[in-house]
Amino acid sequence: MKTDNKRRSERVPATITSYVRKNLPDGGYALMQFVSKDLSEGGIFIVTDDLSIFDLSEEITLIVERDKSRYFEGSAKVVRSARVFDTEGGMTDSGFGLMFLDADEQFREMVAEQIKEHA
Numbered sequence: 870m871k872t873d874n875k876r877r878s879e880r881v882p883a884t885i886t887s888y889v890r891k892n893l894p895d896g897g898y899a900l901m902q903f904v905s906k907d908l909s910e911g912g913i914f915i916v917t918d919d920l921s922i923f924d925l926s927e928e929i930t931l932i933v934e935r936d937k938s939r940y941f942e943g944s945a946k947v948v949r950s951a952r953v954f955d956t957e958g959g960m961t962d963s964g965f966g967l968m969f970l971d972a973d974e975q976f977r978e979m980v981a982e983q984i985k986e987h988a
Contacts, residue, residue, distance in 0.1 A: 880907045881983070886933075887913060888901065891930075903916060904916055906962060908980060916962070920965075928970070930944060940979055941972065
């Protein structure tokens with residue numbers, strides 16, 4: 870199955886712990902933990918079977934860690950939800966593509982280093 874890749878930057882497989890803070894209608898928030906599948910300079914794909922937890926275009930707060938050190942906290946936008954199946958019909962991936970909205974230069978440099986490590 871062919872998929873369109875509209876990403877502007879290279880993505881690499883990367884297992885990174887990510888936390889998402891989603892604002893709730895009552896003024897509170899939910900904090901959820903995810904593991905990533907891949908990473909690029911523009912965003913991250915987080916893995917989950919529950920595709921009902923976010924809406925496309927929803928803005929969330931994202932905290933991304935590597936080796937238990939926080940290195941990015943900022944806004945992200947949900948730009949993709951996906952379930953990918955292999956040729957036998959088994960699910961291989963399920964989750965959300967998140968686009969970084971306010972990544973600073975230091976964060977961009979760290980992501981670029983990680984991409985070089987996995988290239």
